[in-house]
Amino acid sequence: MRVVIQRVSEARVRVGGEIVGAIGLGLVVLVGFAADDTEAQMAWMADKLWGLRVFADEEGRMNRSAHDVGGALLIVSQFTLYGDASRGRRPSFTGAARPEAASALYDRFVELCRARGEVAEGEFGAMMEVELTNDGPVTLLLER
Numbered sequence: 001m002r003v004v005i006q007r008v009s010e011a012r013v014r015v016g017g018e019i020v021g022a023i024g025l026g027l028v029v030l031v032g033f034a035a036d037d038t039e040a041q042m043a044w045m046a047d048k049l050w051g052l053r054v055f056a057d058e059e060g061r062m063n064r065s066a067h068d069v070g071g072a073l074l075i076v077s078q079f080t081l082y083g084d085a086s087r088g089r090r091p092s093f094t095g096a097a098r099p100e101a102a103s104a105l106y107d108r109f110v111e112l113c114r115a116r117g118e119v120a121e122g123e124f125g126a127m128m129e130v131e132l133t134n135d136g137p138v139t140l141l142l143e144r
Contacts, residue, residue, distance in 0.1 A: 001037045001045060001109075002081040003142040004030045007054050011074045011132035013122040020128075021120035026071035027054075028132050029113075032081030033097040033105040041144045042105070046112040049073060054138050062138070072118035076130055077106050099125060 005027045012022035029049060050067045057063040066073065079102060083091035097105060106124050113119045122128045 001034065001041055001105075001144055002032045003045060003049070004078070004081065005049065005052075005054075005138075005140050005142065006132060007135045007138035008074075008132045009135040011130065013074065013076055013120075014129040014131070015123045015126045020123050021074055021076075023072040023074045023118070023120050025055075025069060025135065026066050026118075027052075027073050028130065029073050029075045030078035030081060031075060031106070031109060032078050033102045033109075034082065034095055035097040035101055037097065037105055039108070042109045042112050044144050045142065046109065046116055048142060048144075049113065050116045052140075054140070056136075067117055072120060073113055074120045074122075074130075075106075075110055075113060076122040076128060077102070077124045 008028050010024050011028045012019050051065050053065050054062050055064040055069045079096040082096035083093055085091040103124050110119060110121050
């Protein structure tokens with residue numbers, strides 16, 4: 001699984017003009033799945049996201065997690081994280097899980113994250129508009 005996170009002061013996701021998920025302080029989590037992703041990988045990633053120290057402490061050092069600061073996660077499915085543009089001009093998405101499998105993986109991943117803290121989400125497979133306000137220049141790629 002591949003995840004890109006962005007530390008935010010607020011974020012929301014819209015489908016058809018309506019807000020379907022929103023958070024204040026926290027992490028926007030774009031997540032893509034491969035067909036062979038496992039429960040163990042998803043549990044590891046959920047723990048990593050909630051424990052990752054990317055929020056500032058009193059001294060301005062990244063020493064606090066989303067959990068520590070009372071933050072939330074906004075999880076958005078993003079199969080294009082598996083895009084391979086190494087050849088030609090059109091990316092190939094053959095590394096991404098098929099939609100049926102990815103939907104089940106996404107639902108389970110959201111469930112695992114929600115068991116650890118507050119989670120909002122987008123709508124799997126929908127055309128989504130994600131709006132966010134960065135909380136500093138913190139963007140990370142995680143893979144397991």
